Amino acid sequence: MQKFTTVTGVAVPLRRSNVDTDQIIPAVYLKRVTRTGFEDALFAAWRQDPDFVINKKEYQGARVLIAGADFGIGSSREHAVWALRDYGFDVVLSPRFGDIFRGNSGKQGLLAGQISEADAETLWNLVEADPGIELTVDLVGKTVRVGDLTVNFEIDDYTRWRLLEGLDDIGLTLRDEARINEFEATRESWLPQTLPARSPESMY
Amino acid sequence: MTNVIPTSQRSSGTGLRTLAEKVWDKHLVTKGEDGTPDLIYIDLHLLHEVTSPQAFDGLRLAERTLRRPDLTIATEDHNTPTLDIDKPIADLTSRTQIETLRRNCAEYGVRLHSLGDIEQGIVHVVGPQLGLTQPGITVVCGDSHTSTHGAFGAMALGIGTSEVEHVMATQTLPLNPFKTMAITVNGTLRTGVTAKDIILAVIARIGTGGGAGYVLEYRGEAIRALSMEGRMTICNMSIEAGARAGMVAPDQTTYDYLEGRAHAPRGADWDAAVAYWQTLATDEGASYDAEVIIDANKLEPFVTWGTNPGQGVSLSGSVPNPADIVDANERSAAERALEYMDLEAGTPMKEIRVDTVFLGSCTNSRVEDLRAAAEIIKGKTIAAGLRMMVVPGSARVRIEAEAEGLDQIFLDFGAEWRFAGCSMCLGMNPDQLEPGERCASTSNRNFEGRQGKGGRTHLVSPLVAAATAIRGTLSSPWDLVQDGDQ
Numbered sequence: 173m174q175k176f177t178t179v180t181g182v183a184v185p186l187r188r189s190n191v192d193t194d195q196i197i198p199a200v201y202l203k204r205v206t207r208t209g210f211e212d213a214l215f216a217a218w219r220q221d222p223d224f225v226i227n228k229k230e231y232q233g234a235r236v237l238i239a240g241a242d243f244g245i246g247s248s249r250e251h252a253v254w255a256l257r258d259y260g261f262d263v264v265l266s267p268r269f270g271d272i273f274r275g276n277s278g279k280q281g282l283l284a285g286q287i288s289e290a291d292a293e294t295l296w297n298l299v300e301a302d303p304g305i306e307l308t309v310d311l312v313g314k315t316v317r318v319g320d321l322t323v324n325f326e327i328d329d330y331t332r333w334r335l336l337e338g339l340d341d342i343g344l345t346l347r348d349e350a351r352i353n354e355f356e357a358t359r360e361s362w363l364p365q366t367l368p369a370r371s372p373e374s375m376y
Numbered sequence: 377m378t379n380v381i382p383t384s385q386r387s388s389g390t391g392l393r394t395l396a397e398k399v400w401d402k403h404l405v406t407k408g409e410d411g412t413p414d415l416i417y418i419d420l421h422l423l424h425e426v427t428s429p430q431a432f433d434g435l436r437l438a439e440r441t442l443r444r445p446d447l448t449i450a451t452e453d454h455n456t457p458t459l460d461i462d463k464p465i466a467d468l469t470s471r472t473q474i475e476t477l478r479r480n481c482a483e484y485g486v487r488l489h490s491l492g493d494i495e496q497g498i499v500h501v502v503g504p505q506l507g508l509t510q511p512g513i514t515v516v517c518g519d520s521h522t523s524t525h526g527a528f529g530a531m532a533l534g535i536g537t538s539e540v541e542h543v544m545a546t547q548t549l550p551l552n553p554f555k556t557m558a559i560t561v562n563g564t565l566r567t568g569v570t571a572k573d574i575i576l577a578v579i580a581r582i583g584t585g586g587g588a589g590y591v592l593e594y595r596g597e598a599i600r601a602l603s604m605e606g607r608m609t610i611c612n613m614s615i616e617a618g619a620r621a622g623m624v625a626p627d628q629t630t631y632d633y634l635e636g637r638a639h640a641p642r643g644a645d646w647d648a649a650v651a652y653w654q655t656l657a658t659d660e661g662a663s664y665d666a667e668v669i670i671d672a673n674k675l676e677p678f679v680t681w682g683t684n685p686g687q688g689v690s691l692s693g694s695v696p697n698p699a700d701i702v703d704a705n706e707r708s709a710a711e712r713a714l715e716y717m718d719l720e721a722g723t724p725m726k727e728i729r730v731d732t733v734f735l736g737s738c739t740n741s742r743v744e745d746l747r748a749a750a751e752i753i754k755g756k757t758i759a760a761g762l763r764m765m766v767v768p769g770s771a772r773v774r775i776e777a778e779a780e781g782l783d784q785i786f787l788d789f790g791a792e793w794r795f796a797g798c799s800m801c802l803g804m805n806p807d808q809l810e811p812g813e814r815c816a817s818t819s820n821r822n823f824e825g826r827q828g829k830g831g832r833t834h835l836v837s838p839l840v841a842a843a844t845a846i847r848g849t850l851s852s853p854w855d856l857v858q859d860g861d862q
């Protein structure tokens with residue numbers, strides 16, 4: 173996972189609250205067997221409407237999503253984060269997130285920053301007045317800058333640290349790899365092993 | 377739930393530990409600090425085609441390796457057909473998942489039991505059958521019914537796809553500590569009452585959320601008297617009470633089941649293993665965070681009437697009246713369930729007529745289950761218009777059953793005898809209910825649409841499944857005795 177410090181890019185104003193994971197990625201896309209390539213699945217139902225905000229040409233290549241409250245509620249599918257990442261988003265800002273979604277985001281390198289309702293409104297107005305304007309999200313200072321305006325966002329210290337270090341769950345565990353090696357060396361020899369395969373017929 | 381009584385205090389400080397705590401402590405790689413999870417070593421990782429593809433893909437993207445192929449094993453079960461298994465799988469999604477598993481296992485050196493292989497079958501039947509599931513180990517699988525393996529005194533946890541990837545890469549999992557709950561089943565089961573009835577009664581008592589955050593330990597006289605198959609049935613459904621896992625302390629029954637199995641320890645290793653296994657039982661005087669007590673003497677065959685496994689009642693009872701339910705959420709859930717199930721409050725359960733009987737799934741598809749059902753139906757004829765599907769849990773179970781002539785008993789009765797797999801337990805392969813079709817099923821989930829869109833499921837034991845197939849209405853072997861044709 174890449175280390176996260178600042179992101180500068182186009183922001184999409186998504187003036188909707190209670191966006192659940194089924195809207196972020198409809199269930200039909202969950203049948204795939206890959207971890208990537210979900211960009212077409214993001215907001216698939218809404219994107220059929222040419223006027224849906226993400227479809228506007230000013231917002232192409234966006235990296236920041238500014239959403240209403242309770243973004244990412246609903247079923248725990250990790251695909252919701254994958255779809256946002258694959259589409260190109262590095263940051264989602266919202267006044268409140270679904271808990272599981274927020275947890276999944278931190279693990280997949282997506283910054284879920286909490287902003288006040290008032291700041292969400294301010295940012296929406298700014299971006300809508302000048303579509304395609306770039307803003308800068310600074311994880312070190314926990315700020316969003318656009319033109320002369322700076323607003324703060326919240327993120328818990330642990331998730332912030334992980335994003336700054338670029339550690340996914342596995343990376344985090346592998347920092348203790350020496351401990352795992354030590355533990356493995358103490359395991360009893362008679363513990364089950366799947367290889368080499370034995371079958372009852374070949375036993376005796 | 378109110379029915380879960382918290383006991384005084386966990387035995388902290390006394391040095392006395394429960395089974396679950398012992399297994400956990402034994403696998404502690406690092407102890408979590410300041411609210412971070414413990415890192416737990418995983419002894420056995422089971423894979424199947426549904427939850428593994430993206431984990432393999434994640435591994436590949438991050439250029440990581442599979443740390444311990446020798447502690448990993450895969451089988452094909454959820455998507456596989458139970459007829460024409462030599463033909464290509466018709467459904468494209470299913471076929472893609474199976475083909476992806478085959479490719480991934482070849483690439484990463486994972487042992488795979490494919491359709492047609494003698495060890496192929498439901499992942500939770502295969503592990504114990506090979507002797508890989510052993511007391512005191514940690515087992516994970518990207519499947520909620522991994523709890524099955526707890527019957528051996530293993531800590532067996534169902535995990536999600538990203539955790540599957542984590543175990544692949546590190547052979548460990550960061551896990552939060554758990555609470556312990558004793559489910560003490562005293563007394564003796566009456567003839568005709570089985571392990572399935574115990575667990576359905578437990579879930580009806582504590583509710584589908586009653587076990588949340590807990591590892592359940594089943595203990596007491598009635599549990600000790602159960603075979604390994606019966607213990608697996610009970611542990612299998614722990615997840616339906618919301619629990620993280622279910623366990624039974626190993627004893628002579630466990631050792632007898634394991635001895636001589638392909639991957640069980642041998643010779644001096646066997647002795648060393650048994651010595652460890654004998655230390656696992658909960659210490660005398662150790663306490664649990666909660667306890668539930670069940671009287672086996674009073675249990676009757678149990679069936680579900682609703683759309684979650686907690687909505688169950690004794691077979692001699694009736695469909696409950698939602699108006700009698702105090703809790704508002706449960707009341708509206710019951711109302712919705714009755715509407716979906718097309719049942720009237722007050723209807724005696726025994727008057728409910730079914731279209732289909734399904735004998736199978738990781739809950740009840742082992743040889744013992746098939747044998748018990750076969751004994752009931754032997755020499756009888758299936759109820760007119762009813763269809764019965766018998767699906768062994770693994771290819772080896774099928775072969776064993778055939779060696780005993782069970783297949784012929786089922787076929788003579790008028791049932792279908794299928795190849796191994798998850799089959800009608802879930803609507804993911806060709807074996808599905810039609811909308812409105814009513815099924816007595818030995819599986820573990822009666823959710824709306826679980827066995828096919830619009831299908832209606834009553835969860836039952838293999839004995840009730842067999843008696844129902846004879847009479848056409850929900851029945852137990854007790855009813856056959858009353859019919860005078862035993």
Ligand code: SF4
Pocket residue numbers: 453454498499500519521737738739797798801802819820
């Ligand atoms: S039999 Fe049913 S519950 Fe068991 S693993 Fe298969 S689908 Fe899951």
